[in-house]
Structures are given as structure tokens and as C-alpha cells.
Amino acid sequence: MAKKKEEQAKQPFEKRGDIKKLVVYVTIVNYGQGDAVLRLFKNSGTSAQISQLGHGTAGKSMREVLGIVDDRKEIIFSMVKEESVPELKQEIEAFFLASKKNRGIAFTIPLTSLVGIKLYHFFTNTI
DSSP, X not given: OHHHHHHHHHSOHHHHSOOOOEEEEEEEXXXXXXXXXXXHHHHTTOOEEEEEEXXXXXXXXXXXXXXXXXXXXXXXXXXXXXXXXXXXHHHHHHHHHHOTTOOEEEEEEEEOOOSOHHHHHHHXXXX
């Protein structure tokens, strides 16, 4: 048994470890709803999230026609394992359907490379 562990320790982490594909889950919601989305992702086990303020792209005249007063948005970037995307998608859909005020868009971007195994452990909450 000890020899087997020594042999595994000599192998690169990619061959001995369980590396899962990661994606960046981007969620754009109206200003004030970002905390709820951050909590949702945190409760799902996501360790790395970044929240950024933004503005809608519609011009003032278009916003007046549509009756949009506030064009501020919150953009949440979350690093998640690809295997957890379907579950998170259901959670986000439920959040959007919970109230008419909960509006937004969510999508994923595949992460094709990452430098350093410690960074991978940080993003996957396996430190």
C-alpha cells in the first residue's frame, strides 16, 4: 500500500488527481439583486466570485420609451465546475421566476487553461 502511494506521488497531478473542467458562470442582474445571486452560488459550493457594477447599453431615449429608469446592472463572475452547471442553471432559473423584479441573463464561458494547481484548488474549493 505504501509503495502504491509513493508511485502516485511521483506522477504528475493531472494523472493522479481528479481534475474537472471549469467554466466561468456569468450572471447579469439588475442593481440590488447581486447579493442574492452571490449567496446562491456560495451555497452551491462556489469559492471564487467577482461582482462588478455595470450599465445597460440602451440610450436615454430608448430607456424612456421602454420605461426603464435605472440602467445599473450587477455582473457576477463565478468559477464553477462544469459538472455543476445544470444544477446551477436550475437555481438561476428559479431565482428569475421567483419574482417579476428578478430579471437578468446568465451564461457560461469554458475555461480552457489555468496556470498552477494551487489556483485550481482555490477555484474548486478543494484546498
